[in-house]
Amino acid sequence: MRPRRDDTRLLTWLGAVTLVLVWASLTHAHVERGQAAGFVTGFGHPWSGFDHVLAMIAVGIWGAQLGAPELWLLQVIFPMVMAQGAFLGLIGLPLPGVEVGIALSALLLGAMVGGEVRPKLGVAVLLVGVFAVFHGHAHGTELPAGQSGLLYSMGFVIATGCLHGLGIALGLLHRWPAGKLALRGAGALIAVMGVLFLWRALI
């Protein structure tokens, strides 16, 4: 379904207004002290772990391979479930095998992309949702104390969305035969990295 021009313009406009409003609050800088206080620190956190980055990009690429509605549904579900995992981490509830879960996420999601696997919607949602809990929990336990939980959280969630967006953008290559092959290669590479992460987590 081709996007209507009016809708695209309106959505761009809405996005721009939101960005300006959010940006203004950042420059106003409420009581920002310490590293964890700000939007920028929160925005940078999801990019700091290579395993997280690869898994989230894999979610985006897989969504692009699957097409609608999975493409959008995964992007709606992942942040919410990840935040639930982070919530558990923040309140100090332990989750066993977090590092193993994260490594498995890279391995399995990479394999899904590599094999261009098309499971049922429920299976795809379950797979992504379960791994989102592990990623969220790891982030939640790593969040240092700061002055502004809101700005940090905003940066953190937006960065996660950007990583998915990056994956979806890469997934656009799926339109071309060579692109399909490249994406499957990238998936296989992510799966191999997942094996390395798993090895590191188990040792």
Added chain:
Amino acid sequence: MSGPDRQPTWRQALGAGGALLLWPWYAEAHLVTTGLGPVYDGIGHLLMTPEDLLPVLALALCAGLQGAGSGRRVLSVLPSAWFVGGCVGLLAHGLPEFPLSALSLCILGTLTAVELPLSLPVVTALALGLGLGHGVLNGVAMQQAGTGVRGLLGSLAALVVLVALVAAGVVSLHEQWTRIAVRVAGSWMAAIGLLMLGWALRGGN
């Protein structure tokens, strides 16, 4: 999804949500000083305070997805409730600590993300709860900054314009992918709210 057999559950959820939203929270008086007077300070306060701005945006997105009727209802109820809450806040002397913004974002962000059909009374109650709760916070902030009712009126003006623009913009979206983009924004807001709640429970914020 919203059949008659589901209504009692929704009423209970609404009651609980409304009670949570009405629970007062402590106010951080970080009012913006524009140098242009209290009305502009009030305008700047809403636009530069994400604790208020994000829940308002979430409600506008949610109402927009529900249709023009819900958008109009929010546009009429929210500012009125905000003003009443603001007047109460102007008279209040300090409030207990409570993560109101986090809860507002969790509830409104989730409702936006799942795009569950909501009846007009439910939308009205959400607008009422958000307006009263955040209005009280605004009123306290205005009182502590000394801008008084004029500051409150400024924030109210910004609120009306913001809600009207965003809700109308979402109502006019027709393509499925644009509406899903709004739902993704809702899921981000719910996630932010949940993280804030975790921070608050941990004592980090």
